[in-house]
Amino acid sequence: MSVTERDGFGAAWVTPSGRIGWVRSSVPSIRETLPEFIGGFGARHGEASDGGALIIHGRTATCGVSLCNTHPMLSGKTALVHNGVVDSVCFDNKHTSCDSELLLTAFNHGGLAAVESGITGYYAFGHIQAARGGRSVLTVVRDNRANLRVGRYGSGWAFATTSAQLVAAGAIDHGEFKSCYAARFRGDEFLSGEVIIPAAAPSALASKASKAFGGKSVPISDEAYEEWVNPELRLSSTNWRGGGK
Numbered sequence: 001m002s003v004t005e006r007d008g009f010g011a012a013w014v015t016p017s018g019r020i021g022w023v024r025s026s027v028p029s030i031r032e033t034l035p036e037f038i039g040g041f042g043a044r045h046g047e048a049s050d051g052g053a054l055i056i057h058g059r060t061a062t063c064g065v066s067l068c069n070t071h072p073m074l075s076g077k078t079a080l081v082h083n084g085v086v087d088s089v090c091f092d093n094k095h096t097s098c099d100s101e102l103l104l105t106a107f108n109h110g111g112l113a114a115v116e117s118g119i120t121g122y123y124a125f126g127h128i129q130a131a132r133g134g135r136s137v138l139t140v141v142r143d144n145r146a147n148l149r150v151g152r153y154g155s156g157w158a159f160a161t162t163s164a165q166l167v168a169a170g171a172i173d174h175g176e177f178k179s180c181y182a183a184r185f186r187g188d189e190f191l192s193g194e195v196i197i198p199a200a201a202p203s204a205l206a207s208k209a210s211k212a213f214g215g216k217s218v219p220i221s222d223e224a225y226e227e228w229v230n231p232e233l234r235l236s237s238t239n240w241r242g243g244g245k
Contacts (some may be wrong), residue, residue, distance in 0.1 A: 005058030008070030012079035013054045015047035018132035020079050024070045040067055052187055053138035055126045057081035060212060069098040077130040080104040083161055084146045085208040086121030090114075100125075112141070112182055112196055120199045122209040124148040124177075126159065134187055141182040143198040147213060148177040156188030 010024035026040040057071035072079040073096070082100040091105045099121070106114040107127055124146035127139045140159050142148040151158045151171035158171035166173045177183075180198065184191040201209075 005060050007060055007065045008067075009056075009058050010071050010081075011054060011056045012072040012074070012081075012128060013049040014052050014128060014130040014136040015045050016050045017047065018050075018077070018130055018136075019045050019047070020074065020077055020128065020130050021045035021047055021049065022072055022074060022079060024067060024072070026065060026067045026070050042067055050134065050136070052134060052136050053126075053128050053185070055079060055081045055128060055138075060214070063097055063099065066097075068096045071098075071100060073098070073100050073104040075104055075108055078104065078108055078128060079130075080107065080125055080127045082123055082125040083148075083212060084122035084124060084143075085205045085212050086119050086123055087202065087205060088119050090118035107139075112139075112194070115141070116197055116199060121201050121205050122146055122212070123198075124161070136186065137191070138185045139182060140177070140185070141196065142177050142179065143196070144179045145201075145209070145213070150174050150177045154188070157185060157190075 008024070008026045010022065012020055012022040015021045021044065023043040024041070055072055063069060071081045073082070080100065080103060082103050086099050086102055088102045088106065091102045091109070093099075093101050094105075095101060103115065103119060103123060103125055104127070106118045110118075122143060122145045124142040125140075127141070129137045129139075131137070140148075147161045149160050149163050149166055151160070151166040151173045153169065153171040158166055158169055159177060160166045160169065160171075163173045178193075180196050181193060182196050183193045
């Protein structure tokens with residue numbers, strides 16, 4: 001990731017006390033030896049993980065490169081990492097100039113329904129809702145255009161933009177994550193999954209999305225996007241199946 005994603009790195013996890021622990025850097029690498037007063041580096045909650053979900057992000061910026069714009073996006077006991085480009089007429093940025101904050105705000109406000117109705121654009125994202133005692137929930141969501149792979153990691157699951165990232169993390173690649181789908185997990189347990197209907201993406205976001213997806217082409221019209229979220233196409237997708245331990 002340090003070769004291809006040079007605009008920021010970060011991670012978030014849940015601590016044993018039920019808080020979000022995180023580290024972020026807007027320089028090309030994160031090192032334990034960096035003191036917190038170094039510019040471009042920040043951390044909170046030095047506690048170890050509770051052994052549950054971990055989200056990691058390497059950033060190719062489509063807006064300003066800064067520490068506050070570096071993922072994970074943070075709010076209270078929630079954290080989010082996102083690949084893609086989005087916009088909204090329903091939600092506003094309050095803490096960053098990064099469009100991914102809009103996704104976090106929408107999801108925290110009204111879950112998937114708020115994302116479907118209040119967010120336009122392209123996205124694959126992971127969201128953590130922290131809680132004590134192993135009750136934290138990880139939600140993984142993909143629209144029809146963003147890259148997302150799913151793999152097995154021990155008794156649990158792993159998700160990444162590419163197969164190479166899954167393998168580097170020690171996971172076994174199982175295939176492509178289902179298009180227009182959201183899956184929820186608690187620990188290594190699959191809780192639930194549901195089909196989502198993303199809003200049509202404005203063509204103005206296509207060029208930025210192409211950069212975010214590493215040059216992968218994206219639809220340039222509302223009609224092209226809506227074709228992908230046709231109910232028959234969505235419900236026929238069988239390229240990912242969740243399961244428990």
